[in-house]
Amino acid sequence: MLTRDVSLYISYLAKLKKMEDTEILNLYRAGEEQQAFNLIMRKYNERLYWHIRKIVCDHDDANDLLQNTLIKVWNSLGSFREDSKLYTWLYRIATNEAITFLNKKKLRCALSMSDYSSKLENKLIADPYFNEDKIKIALNKAIAKLPTKQGIVFNMRYFDEMKYEEISEILGISVGSLKASYHHAYNKIKAYLKETLDM
């Protein structure tokens, strides 16, 4: 009996996750705001979390930023006019939150005459939620050395394997510029890893 209930619940969750964004938005407009928001959270919170985490690296920072993002989504879901896809809109909010945070952090480091990427390296070594690996630490340090937006483009393309068109919609940058930006970032990181790891 219990196994049957669990399997029913799992299939219910799977069905919810498969729900189309338009269906969720229709549910929201029909007055089922809380339920629609829950569905959005269940469908996107992991993806948004990993997107933010790859930008800021630290779990606590990523958690704070994700919470801010979801609250902003809850507050402005009513004014979402479907000019873009729901997931593009969500990614845009999350990205903007992360960019603002990272720029502030980099500025603070610059003012205190310290190097952000070195700080990040120490943080990664001490982070219990980072699979400590010399190459991966060097890779994240190299990404942190890139300009903020270039680093985000690299993350979205290299790790998430997103299409340039999708990245373009989220970041509001033309596909041509994105390709150039990714190419630059890729070469810079490659050179940095070669130099650092002495390969």
Next chain:
Amino acid sequence: MKEEQNNILENPGMRENPFSVPEGYFSKLENDIHILITSKKEEKSVWKILKPTFALAFTFIIIYGIGYGVISLTNNVKTIKEVPTDMAIIESGYINTNFIDYYENSDSSLISEEETLDEEEIVSYLLNHLSSTDLAYLYASLE
């Protein structure tokens, strides 16, 4: 070809996510967000209740301020327009005089300790300013 082989970014496993999260993080997250949203909702509802009260109080303050401004402005204009005589100046002097002024100009301070009245001065003043009948009356009263 060798360049491609040396490219560490294309090594297997390089694109794998190196990060992890505490156990049960995502299920707890949903709960945390619900708590945050509910508390925000409550904040909003308290504000909704208090909003009309604040609006009413604010309106009263504005009306009172405007009324007070208009009355004090028109009063000033009237005084200047209606009594443009010497009397008005004297009266305004009285109005502007406060307790402290009376205190400072009280009898004790009218004549300073250094100043003393000469008897001869008093007599000559009385002779010059009073008529003979008044002088006789004064003399009788002193007797």
